[in-house]
Every structure is written in C-alpha cells, then in structure tokens.
Amino acid sequence: MGQMEPDTGMTTDLASACPAEYQRFAASAVDGVRVQEYYRRQGDQLQWQDVARRNLLRSLLEDLQYDGLEPQEYLHGLQQAGTAPVVPYCTDAGISHDYLLALHHLQHGRLVQAGVEPYWVEAAAALRQPLPVVDLALQTAGDLARSFAQARPAQLLYAQLREQLRDGTWLQQDDWIVVAAGKSLKPGIRDARVVDLRLRLQQGGVLPVDQPDADSADPYLYDERLETAVKAFQADHYLEDDGIVGPATLTELNVSPRQRLMQVRVNLERLRWLEKYLEPNLLIVDIAGARLLYVENGQVAWRTRTQVGTVGRQTPLLKSRITHLTMNPTWTVPPTIFRKDKLPAIRKDIGYLERSRMQVLNGQGQVLDPYSVDWSAPGNIMLRQAAGPGNALGRVAIRFANPFSVYLHDTPSQHLFGRATRTVSSGCVRVEGVFSLLDLLAADDSTRQRIEQLLDSGETRQVNLARLTPVLLAYWTVEVDVDGRLRFRADSYGLDQRVAEALERGG
Incomplete structure (x- = not known):
C-alpha cells in the first residue's frame, strides 16, 4: 500500500501501511500498537509536519547524551525526514515512535532491569507506576521539553549526575597516565613510580600543577604535598585515607576516564530503575x-x-x-x-x-x-x-x-x-x-x-x-558531594561491569 499524503491524516492501519516501520517498532520497548494509539487519540493527525517542531525534538533527543543514553538510537525518523517541509505518513510514525521510546527509556531505563540487576520485591511492597508513555506524551503535547523533564527521575542525584556529564569536561579527556604495579608507595620513600603518581594526581585535578613542586630537587621522593593529595584522592573514592598507595588505591588510580564515564552512565541507568x-x-x-x-x-x-x-x-x-x-x-x-x-x-x-x-x-x-x-x-x-x-x-x-x-x-x-x-x-x-x-x-x-x-x-x-x-x-x-564533585566508590560486588556490558551491547 502506498504512503498517504500528510494532510489526509492517519486513517490507515499502521501495520499494513508501513510494514518495515511496524517491524522496527516490534523490536523495541514501544510497539506499533502504542504508536497507533498515540495517533488515534489525536484524531489520527500527523504530528511532525512542522520543521521547527522537528528541530526542537532533535535538540531534546541529542540532550539525552547527558542522561547517559545514546541519542543516535532515537534519531532514525528525524534523519529520514531531514528538512523536508512535508513528511510522509510512515516517516511521521517513525519520528513518533522514537520520541515515545526516548520517554520510555527515561521512565524505565534503557535496559530491562530484571534481566541485568534484579531486585526481590515483597508482594505487598509499594512500587510507583509512572504515567503510561502515550498518556505522558499527550499530557505534554504542547511542550516537548516538559515531556522529557517529566519522564526523567525526580531524584536529586540524577539531576546532579546529568550536570556532571554536561559540565564535567574531565570526563571527556584522554586517558591519564597509569601507575605501574609494585610495592606499596608510602610517604618518605623514593621510587621511580612516584613521578607517574604525581602526574596522575595532577591530571585528575587532585594535585595542583601551579604550585612550586617540592619534588623539583628529587622527583622520586614521596613528599608531604604528594601525601596530602593521595589522602584526598582516597577520601574521594571511599578508601582508607592513610596516604599509602596499596592495591586498592592503585586500582582506583588506574581507572581510565572512559571507565569513569561509563560508571556514571551505569548509575544513571540504575537511578532510572530505582525511581519506582x-x-x-x-x-x-x-x-x-x-x-x-x-x-x-x-x-x-x-x-x-x-x-x-x-x-x-x-x-x-x-x-x-x-x-x-x-x-x-x-x-x-x-x-x-x-x-x-x-x-x-x-x-x-x-x-x-x-x-x-x-x-x-x-x-x-x-x-x-x-x-x-x-x-x-x-x-x-x-x-x-x-x-x-x-x-x-x-x-x-x-x-x-x-x-x-x-x-x-x-x-x-x-x-x-x-x-x-x-x-x-x-x-x-x-x-x-x-x-x-x-x-x-x-x-x-x-x-x-x-x-x-x-x-x-x-x-x-x-x-x-x-x-x-x-x-x-x-x-x-x-x-556528588556538597562541593559538586563526583565521588566514586569501589564496585565491591562487581555489578557495574554487568550493567556496562549490557549498555554497550545496546541491551
């Protein structure tokens, strides 16, 4: 069946009119039935014929990177539409699907929690049920930005982590120097690895680079200023702040910026699950x-x-x-x-x-x-x-x-x-x-x-x-502490890696 002209509305069954799109919808968390309902409850009128409205949606979808999501997952329909003043029926439906899917992921998480990090729940324990995604979209039909804001978790930590991704440029920096394994580094010792330790703490912003270096005379000496920086690093990572760079501290020092970025993404996903x-x-x-x-x-x-x-x-x-x-x-x-x-x-x-x-x-x-x-x-x-x-x-x-x-x-x-x-x-x-x-x-x-x-x-x-x-x-x-700094805990139970791997697989 050929595509309908935009001004006639969506009176045709979506499954028969757009089989390729309908099949794509079936593989996601928002199926064709809900997309069809979205149109039916709006008088079967097409929704994305206004270029300015599409551009606003694109901006809001691209902003999902700060939610730890991949904007590209939600841009399929918009990329098909481009800047055309008239959008065909099936493309319009594709944009609606992607919009609803983004809201669903903000409400419930990109992954199905039960398959990755299940919680046992007592039968009588209350769980919060978010507004169904079509209802949310219709309730905020005149304000796309509000639909995204309402879909997001209301937790303060979630908002703080979004701002860290938006403003935390250190998360996007190149890999920092690796401190080699060996005997524990203790204050007062001399070791060639002290040079790398000092550079690593400077890269992470824990040790200022604009102060006179006490190490200038002896770069291998673990001096008092370096000890203070190590203790601050340990406190920021919930480690014993004894100034000794043992195995636990070394492990946290050698976590790359890319791994830290993924850790933030993992915890944003967790917070979406925890909302209910x-x-x-x-x-x-x-x-x-x-x-x-x-x-x-x-x-x-x-x-x-x-x-x-x-x-x-x-x-x-x-x-x-x-x-x-x-x-x-x-x-x-x-x-x-x-x-x-x-x-x-x-x-x-x-x-x-x-x-x-x-x-x-x-x-x-x-x-x-x-x-x-x-x-x-x-x-x-x-x-x-x-x-x-x-x-x-x-x-x-x-x-x-x-x-x-x-x-x-x-x-x-x-x-x-x-x-x-x-x-x-x-x-x-x-x-x-x-x-x-x-x-x-x-x-x-x-x-x-x-x-x-x-x-x-x-x-x-x-x-x-x-x-x-x-x-x-x-x-x-x-x-995120009171000073607005990210603080990372050790993943003692190894649960972060499981979630990270699922996110990287795309679910």
Whole structure:
C-alpha cells in the first residue's frame, strides 16, 4: 500500500501501511500498537509536519547524551525526514515512535532491569507506576521539553549526575597516565613510580600543577604535598585515607576516564530503575556506600554507617517492609556460616562453643551434648547462640520479609564502623546507632517504652510494629558531594561491569 499524503491524516492501519516501520517498532520497548494509539487519540493527525517542531525534538533527543543514553538510537525518523517541509505518513510514525521510546527509556531505563540487576520485591511492597508513555506524551503535547523533564527521575542525584556529564569536561579527556604495579608507595620513600603518581594526581585535578613542586630537587621522593593529595584522592573514592598507595588505591588510580564515564552512565541507568521503588517515607540501605538513610517526606531525616555483606556473601538487592523487632535475639547460625566458619573452629577446639555461648541442636530443635557429636561428619545439626553480651546480633534484630534470611541488626563489632570499607558481614546489615533507629521505627511513645522495657529485661521477645516502614536495599557507586564533585566508590560486588556490558551491547 502506498504512503498517504500528510494532510489526509492517519486513517490507515499502521501495520499494513508501513510494514518495515511496524517491524522496527516490534523490536523495541514501544510497539506499533502504542504508536497507533498515540495517533488515534489525536484524531489520527500527523504530528511532525512542522520543521521547527522537528528541530526542537532533535535538540531534546541529542540532550539525552547527558542522561547517559545514546541519542543516535532515537534519531532514525528525524534523519529520514531531514528538512523536508512535508513528511510522509510512515516517516511521521517513525519520528513518533522514537520520541515515545526516548520517554520510555527515561521512565524505565534503557535496559530491562530484571534481566541485568534484579531486585526481590515483597508482594505487598509499594512500587510507583509512572504515567503510561502515550498518556505522558499527550499530557505534554504542547511542550516537548516538559515531556522529557517529566519522564526523567525526580531524584536529586540524577539531576546532579546529568550536570556532571554536561559540565564535567574531565570526563571527556584522554586517558591519564597509569601507575605501574609494585610495592606499596608510602610517604618518605623514593621510587621511580612516584613521578607517574604525581602526574596522575595532577591530571585528575587532585594535585595542583601551579604550585612550586617540592619534588623539583628529587622527583622520586614521596613528599608531604604528594601525601596530602593521595589522602584526598582516597577520601574521594571511599578508601582508607592513610596516604599509602596499596592495591586498592592503585586500582582506583588506574581507572581510565572512559571507565569513569561509563560508571556514571551505569548509575544513571540504575537511578532510572530505582525511581519506582522510592517512597516519601522509606528506609534505604546504601550497600556500596555502607550507610543507612532514613527518609521522611522525601528528605533524609537521619543517616548512619552500616556494615554490609562481603564479596562472597553479598547483601541482596530487595524491597520489603519492616514488620517486627526481636529484642535480645538469639542467633541461629546460617548453614553457610556454620560450614565455612564455625565448623573449622569447633574442630580445632570444641571449647569454642562454650566460649561463644552456643548450643548444639538437632533437626527437631533438641539440645545435644557437643561431645556426643561426630564433628568430622556432624550431619543435620544447628548452632544457636544465646542472647546477651557477645551475641552476633547484638541486642536487637529488625525484621522484614525476604527469601535470603537477612535483616538489620545491632552488633558487638562496633569498632568496624570506623573503617572506610565496611563489606564485612555475612549478608545482613549491621547498623551503627541502632537504638536511634528504633525510636524512628516506633509509631508512638508507648511502643518506645515497651521496646526499652524488653531490652532491659534481657529476655528474647518479639515486638510487632503498628507502622510498617518500607525498606530498600539498593546499590549505586557514584555520588556528588556538597562541593559538586563526583565521588566514586569501589564496585565491591562487581555489578557495574554487568550493567556496562549490557549498555554497550545496546541491551
């Protein structure tokens, strides 16, 4: 069937009139049915006959580079149209498809999250549903710029990262110098690699190049000015700021500008996914940053440090609701920890059980004499640590539904909160200042008083919460500080690479 003249409107079925375009639409997140609906709800009138309107759309699509998206993906129809004053039916439909697809990607992400970085979500947990893309486009039909603005995530960090891509010229610079591997570089030593270290920090803007160089007399000396710059670099990358260039610091130094640019793109994509999980009142565990944020009315009302899962025992990504507390909890050792940690210790010294205040139980929950167990092949047994001083969960556990048996809890290992890197737990989240969090979770003073009384009793008791607080365990690896500087975290769980590879494949 031939193409219709623009002034007759789109009364013909899109699939039969434009089979090539319809097939292209079917391979994307916005199919031909939605494109047809877009026209039908506007009286089947063509939409892109005005050259000025097309030029505005082109500008807005090219601006998607600052969202970490590839503008070329959305310019197919506009490139076909060029500057022609009259645009054929099928080309007009192609432009509409590309426009709707761009809005869809801003709302939901370029990638399908479930196939790349899935979150477990409790059935009753609320998820925000964005306005359907056709509705959004029609609602803002007279203002294309507003349609893009409304499709974007409302999070402050998203806007900050967009501005970093727009203004951060250092992200587009050539690769900087690589500091070779070797022994740790420490203040006061002399090493040929110090020359490259100094240049690398100057390239990154951490070490000014316009100050007199103390190294002019000895370029191989790791001097005080260089030590100050290394510590600043470490702080910006959430490393121990000890001034020692060991393996972790060296790894971050040698991440190229291109890799950093991709890291920003990856986190913009994550923030598009996270938009649907956010609520005005929410508890967020920032896994990569090892911190907890308590959000009220969309603002962070309280924050604290956490200890999260190791690389081998990662804290899972999920959304749930906090339902109850366990005061003075006992701790039943999870099977993996029993097998990998506790069993070797018991085999070495059975007195470990008594010192750790642990009982041995069979599959029916009956207490066993530890000397009656064949520890070389213990079979179906469990370990349970008594409540009280030294219990791995401290004095309280904060519970929420999930299939991973993880929760938030107190800890006797308070000294670990002082570390810059706090991936030290077996998957659960240890919370610094946990009793301040209990005050926030309790709905009223009577609940707070009951919690305090049960804590003081020393007995193991459950407290059901009247107000179920949403909890989100999420992962992102880029921040923007109060001075507007990008700060990069180590991708401890290796999740950035998976997202980056999918983005580079185009999904």
